[in-house]
Structures are given as C-alpha cells and as structure tokens.
Amino acid sequence: xxxxxxxxxxxxxxxxxxxxxxxxxxxxxxxxxxxxxxxxxxxxxxxxxxxxxxxxxxxxxxxxxxxxxxx
Amino acid sequence: xxxxxxxxxxxxxxxxxxxxxxxxxxxxxxxxxxxxxxxxxxxxxxxxxxxxxxxxxxxxxxxxxxxxxxxxxxxxxxxxxxxxxxxxxxxxxxxxxxxxxxxxxxxxxxxxxxxxxxxxxxxxxxxxxxxxxxxxxxxxxxxxxxxxxxxxxxxxxxxxxxxxxxxxxxxxxxxxxxxxxxxxxxxxxxxxxxxxxxxxxxxxxxxxxxxxxxxxxxxxxxxxxxxxxxxxxxxxxxxxxxxxxxxxxxxxxxxxxxxxxxxxxxxxxxx
Numbered sequence: 053x054x055x056x057x058x059x060x061x062x063x064x065x066x067x068x069x070x071x072x073x074x075x076x077x078x079x080x081x082x083x084x085x086x087x088x089x090x091x092x093x094x095x096x097x098x099x100x101x102x103x104x105x106x107x108x109x110x111x112x113x114x115x116x117x118x119x120x121x122x123x
Numbered sequence: 124x125x126x127x128x129x130x131x132x133x134x135x136x137x138x139x140x141x142x143x144x145x146x147x148x149x150x151x152x153x154x155x156x157x158x159x160x161x162x163x164x165x166x167x168x169x170x171x172x173x174x175x176x177x178x179x180x181x182x183x184x185x186x187x188x189x190x191x192x193x194x195x196x197x198x199x200x201x202x203x204x205x206x207x208x209x210x211x212x213x214x215x216x217x218x219x220x221x222x223x224x225x226x227x228x229x230x231x232x233x234x235x236x237x238x239x240x241x242x243x244x245x246x247x248x249x250x251x252x253x254x255x256x257x258x259x260x261x262x263x264x265x266x267x268x269x270x271x272x273x274x275x276x277x278x279x280x281x282x283x284x285x286x287x288x289x290x291x292x293x294x295x296x297x298x299x300x301x302x303x304x305x306x307x308x309x310x311x312x313x314x315x316x317x318x319x320x321x322x323x324x325x326x327x328x329x330x331x332x333x334x335x336x337x338x339x340x341x342x343x344x345x346x347x348x349x350x351x352x353x354x355x356x357x358x359x360x361x362x363x364x365x366x367x368x369x370x371x372x373x374x375x376x377x378x379x380x381x382x383x384x385x386x387x388x389x390x391x392x393x394x
C-alpha cells in the first residue's frame with residue numbers, strides 16, 4: 053500500500069499535529085472530562101493563529117464545492 | 124491536599140472490525156479494545172497524573188509532551204487502520220470509566236456505523252501548498268506584460284517620474300502576486316478535487332509553525348477512493364511540474380486516518 057510521502061520527519065510531525073490537535077471526532081457531554089480543554093493545545097502555538105488570518109485573505113473567492121472549516 | 128492518582132480511559136479510534144493491536148503494544152503497553160454492539164473502541168488506560176483536567180492543562184503547555192503524545196495517538200490509529208476503516212477521535216478524548224465509554228458507543232452507535240460505512244475503501248490524503256514568494260515575484264517581474272511595460276517606462280523616464288512609476292510598480296507587483304496565488308491555488312484545488320469524494324480547506328499554518336521559508340498558501344484534505352489514489356498522485360505530479368517555475372511546492376501526504384471526514388458528535392446527535 054501507499055506510505056506517507058514526506059521528505060523529512062519534521063514534515064510528518066507538522067502534519068500529525070495539524071490533524072490530531074485540530075481534527076478528529078469530538079464527543080462532548082458528561083462522560084468526557086476534558087474535551088473542551090483540548091483547543092488549548094493550540095494556545096502554545098496560538099501566537100501563530102493571528103498571523104494566519106492575514107494569509108487567509110489570500111484565499112480570496114471561495115473555492116467552489118469545498119466545505120469551509122467552521123471556525 | 125493530596126490527590127489520589129486515578130485511571131482514565133483514553134480513546135483513539137472506533138472501528139467495526141477486530142482491531143489488530145498486538146504490534147501497537149510497542150507504542151503503549153496497555154492498549155486494548157472494548158467491544159460493544161458490533162463496535163470496537165481502541166483505547167488505553169492512562170493516569171490522571173498525566174491526563175486529569177488540571178494535569179492535562181499543564182502538559183498542554185509543554186510542546187515536547189504534545190509532540191510525543193500526538194505521535195503515539197497517530198501511530199496507534201494508523202496501526203489499526205491498516206486492515207479496517209476507522210473513526211479517529213481527537214487528541215485526549217478521555218473517559219472516566221469503561222462504562223461511560225460503552226455508553227457513548229451505544230448512544231452513538233447508528234452514526235458511528237454510518238460513518239464507517241461511508242469511509243469504507245476510502246482514504247484521506249492531504250495537500251499543503253507552499254509558495255516561495257521571492258521566486259514567484261521574480262517570475263512575475265520577468266513574465267507579466269504589464270510589469271514589463273512599466274519597467275520599460277521607468278527606464279526611459281526622468282528620475283522624478285521614474286520614482287513615481289517605481290512606487291506604482293511595487294503596488295502592481297503586490298496586486299498581481301495575490302491574484303496569481305489565488306488562481307494557482309484554485310486551479311490546483313480544482314484539479315485535485317476531481318479524484319475525491321469529499322474535500323476540505325483547512326487553516327493555514329504560518330511559517331513559525333511550519334518552519335519553512337516558503338509561505339503556506341493552501342491547506343487541504345481529500346477523501347479519495349482507494350482505487351483512485353494512483354490517479355490523484357499523478358495529478359499532484361502534474362501540478363508540481365506546472366507550477367515549479369512559479370515557486371510552488373506541494374506536500375502530498377497520506378493515507379491519513381479520516382480526521383477531516385467524520386461527522387459524529389453534537390451535530391450528529393441532533394440529526
């Protein structure tokens with residue numbers, strides 16, 4: 053089968069963090085103790101999120117058919 | 124004052140086939156699965172010393188800890204999905220007891236099964252597009268008709284006028300750069316999308332996170348039927364060639380657990 057195409061381990065780690073911390077199924081309710089806190093993970097990296105917004109302008113017109121991530 | 128350490132259940136993923144977890148024990152020695160109503164939850168026992176609300180918050184400030192734990196999270200799910208479809212849960216999805224986890228499986232059973240059926244024989248692939256802005260700018264200055272014309276005008280103008288025109292050129296470069304980036308991004312996305320059954324555009328990550336000199340200009344995920352993966356790889360190779368001179372780079376990675384393509388949770392409960 054196909055394996056992850058990545059030029060270096062660092063790229064893979066970036067890819068992992070980009071998914072594991074931000075995506076994946078979230079179940080909330082009494083049974084789970086700390087999911088709401090998980091967004092905090094990005095706090096360490098969050099300095100960064102503000103500069104993302106300036107880049108997001110570059111996306112310009114909506115890409116037809118893609119589901120935009122709800123933010 | 125003293126707090127007793129307590130066991131918690133960390134959920135990695137849910138599947139509907141028997142998970143092969145023997146090899147995963149190298150990653151986390153107590154990984155196991157919980158069966159309920161045709162669903163298998165792959166989980167491990169963790170300690171509140173690390174994962175209680177308070178301790179988790181503290182650990183989340185530690186990037187090294189996050190890196191190590193997030194990698195394990197990913198590898199466990201990758202191990203399971205070698206053989207079967209999975210629903211990947213978010214990092215640090217924790218339950219107090221096995222019973223509460225079983226209750227979740229029971230309550231969400233229908234929607235979990237639906238998701239697994241939808242994901243069968245499909246893979247998530249990611250494409251991140253980066254741009255070497257210097258190279259793109261250089262390319263534009265050399266090839267854009269309007270810019271070339273302006274350049275000629277500057278060369279044949281008096282110093283005063285040349286300065287004004289030079290300012291104008293700077294502005295024009297910026298405008299064209301943004302326009303082109305949008306075009307390239309949209310064109311690439313359209314070409315990649317044709318092989319997929321679903322697609323997502325995600326947040327851009329800045330250079331401080333990517334640690335690359337190029338800017339990320341598009342961060343996408345695609346759900347692709349396994350039989351079409353080879354086609355999509357060819358398309359990426361095509362696009363790479365098409366835009367190499369413009370300073371674009373494409374990181375195509377996969378197959379990933381379908382983090383971007385599961386709809387389970389609050390929304391699903393209302394459905």
